[in-house]
Amino acid sequence: MQIDSISLALVASLITASAALAQTKQQPSQAVIADQLDSVVHASELPDAQPSSAPGTVILAASSGASTDHSSMKQPSYAVGDLVITNVRAGATVPKAPVAGGYMMIKNNGSTSDFLVGGQAAFAGEVQIHEMKMQDDVMKMRELADGLEIPAGGEVMLKPGGYHVMFMKLTEPLAEGESRKATLTFKNAGSVEVEFSVKSRKHLNAHGGEHSGHGSSN
Secondary structure, rough: OOOHHHHHHHHHHHHHHHHHHHHHHOOOOOOHHHHHHHHHHHHHHOOOOOOOOHHHHHHHHHHHOOOOOOOHOOOOEEEEEEEEEEEEEOOOOOOOOOOOOOEEEEEOOOOEEEEEEEOOOEEEEEEEEEEEEEEEEEEEEEEEEEEEEEOOOEEEOOOOOOOOEEEEEEEOOOOOOOOOEEEEEEEOOOEEEEEEEEEEEEHHOOOOOOOOOOOOOO
């Protein structure tokens, strides 16, 4: 009887120990949890790491400092004399189109006025400065023979439906997504080479309309 009691007690002890061990495996310690989290964080910092669909991984990746905000990508700017030129773009054209419009913002940081008088471009036979405005309920376009004034301490926006650079006698079409270099000439500041980002008609319409045709009226 004594042996049986000892055997039963031993069995009971083994059962209790097994249950405790099982509970330990099911509930890992705080140190184990911390180690697992640390592994996930370091995995998200590896150069070849791929985003995971697991919610925890997405949150960790978002806090790693990576950014896909394209607004942080600055547009190029160009300076000549006291002038600063930004937002340089041109309208895409269809094949065999004779003209294309160029647009930008010009700011004059100087104390005297200057004038945009023309330019040169390898893809155009002539570069003129034009104005487009309503006159007697009719939209008219004309060349500014004396150039476009950029007032001292002021700025002028060249945009569809208003002032613009007109590339005449195109030798080839301008395709959306391209960048085309051209030289702008100012009366006082001199010349500067800029790069026009070619945009679609739809993109330019969203910013004030695009040419539907071209004519000249004085």
